[in-house]
Structures are given as structure tokens and as C-alpha cells.
Amino acid sequence: MALTRSRIEKTAEEYAEEEPLYPVEEEAIETYPAAFAEGEFGRRDAEWVVQWHYRRFLGAYPEREHREGEERFEENERGAVREAVLDAANAVGLEERVDRLRELEGVDLSVASAFLQFIDPERYMAVDERTWGALYGVDELNEPYPDPLSIEEYREFLAACRRVAGEADVDLWTLYRALWRIGRDGKESNGTF
Structure with missing residues (x-):
């Protein structure tokens, strides 16, 4: 079809x-692009994107992988997370954005794509x-x-x-x-x- x-x-x-996640997703789609580009976000906002990546499957994602991914992301220093997300939001090309995000622990290409969706939902x-x-x-x-x-x-x-x-x-x-x-x-x- x-x-x-x-x-x-x-x-x-x-x-x-x-x-069930739609209301918070919709709010994030509306607020995160500007917040990420302007640096007006906290660590919990970045953590939310990683959690959303795994939890949107509502239990269908293997629990071990889910926990490991979130725990690995939590290992990042606060400043490194802020800098990587801000740099990715203000980078020009896809590869530069992805590379910057993948410098963070727990961020593979799939997780980076989740960040990109909330950084620039009109393009990613x-x-x-x-x-x-x-x-x-x-x-x-x-x-x-x-x-x-x-x-x-x-x-x-x-x-x-x-x-x-x-x-x-x-x-x-x-x-x-x-x-x-x-x-x-x-x-x-x-x-x-």
C-alpha cells in the first residue's frame, strides 16, 4: 500500500x-530545536532524547540494551554533553552533526538520529x-x-x-x-x- x-x-x-509519549514528543518537537541551537537546555533535556530513543518501544526494546545505552550516556560529563549537542545543533552538514554527537558515550548513529530529529525536525x-x-x-x-x-x-x-x-x-x-x-x-x- x-x-x-x-x-x-x-x-x-x-x-x-x-x-502514550505523543504529548511530550510534540512539546519537545516545538521547544528543543531552539533550545538546542541557543544552548538553553539542561542535561536532563539531552538525557530525555536518549531515554526517548529506547523507551518509545514501550518494552519491546531489549531491557539490557536499553539500560546499557542510558547508563553509558550518563557517563558523559555535563559539559561534554552540552558542548556536543550545541555543536551538533549549529553544525552545517549531516556528517559533522553526527560525528559531534557520536563523540559522546552511548551515542551510536541511531541515537544520534534521535537527537537530530529534535535538533532539526524539518530536515531529520x-x-x-x-x-x-x-x-x-x-x-x-x-x-x-x-x-x-x-x-x-x-x-x-x-x-x-x-x-x-x-x-x-x-x-x-x-x-x-x-x-x-x-x-x-x-x-x-x-x-x-
Whole structure:
């Protein structure tokens, strides 16, 4: 089934109505871009992004990996976290932004993409097996989710997201919500779910 504007909008609405983290995500999408760019954020804001990355799966993410990821991030010094997030928010290119974030303990490319979604939701989207799988399931990506994910593969994911969003005339945040629900349902045609 194609990712039409009506399907994306309908599924994104379902996300807003049914996903328990939606209210805090929506607030973060509205406030974090400016806060991260201007340095008007605290460590807990950065920790929230890491926690969101794991906890949005609502228990479906392996508990051990979830705890290890969050604990590794907590090892970072307060100043290092602030500097890395501020630098990433004000960097120009994708690679520079990702590299700066990945200097932090507990930040791999997937976690960095979560930061990028809240740093600049108009240009970036968090990537994970579910959102990638939704695009792969409708033939917008040629390969299943790669593990580990490379920067080139994340770039490919972003290109597909931007193409779909442009064709449907929706923003990336709306598309993210739709892909999350579609990927959760796992009903796409090519049998990847």
C-alpha cells in the first residue's frame, strides 16, 4: 500500500491519539530545536532524547540494551554533553552533526538520529528498524534495516523520507509518526515484518 498523503495523515492522527509519549514528543518537537541551537537546555533535556530513543518501544526494546545505552550516556560529563549537542545543533552538514554527537558515550548513529530529529525536525528523522522497515515494506528502500547502520545508509533513509514527505506534502514529523505506526503494525507487502 502506497504512502499517500491521506494514509500518512490518517496514520499520524492515530499516532497522536494512541501513542502514550505523543504529548511530550510534540512539546519537545516545538521547544528543543531552539533550545538546542541557543544552548538553553539542561542535561536532563539531552538525557530525555536518549531515554526517548529506547523507551518509545514501550518494552519491546531489549531491557539490557536499553539500560546499557542510558547508563553509558550518563557517563558523559555535563559539559561534554552540552558542548556536543550545541555543536551538533549549529553544525552545517549531516556528517559533522553526527560525528559531534557520536563523540559522546552511548551515542551510536541511531541515537544520534534521535537527537537530530529534535535538533532539526524539518530536515531529520530518527531511524530505527521500525521506521526503516515501514519504508522498505512499501519499496521506498531497497534493503532491509542494516545492522550496524552506516552514515551512507542513514543518508539513503533521509533521502527516502524527504522524497515521500515531499510527494505527500507533509512534514517529516508527520511522516515519522505514520511510519512508526505502520512499522508497528508490520503489515506491509514484501514480508519484512
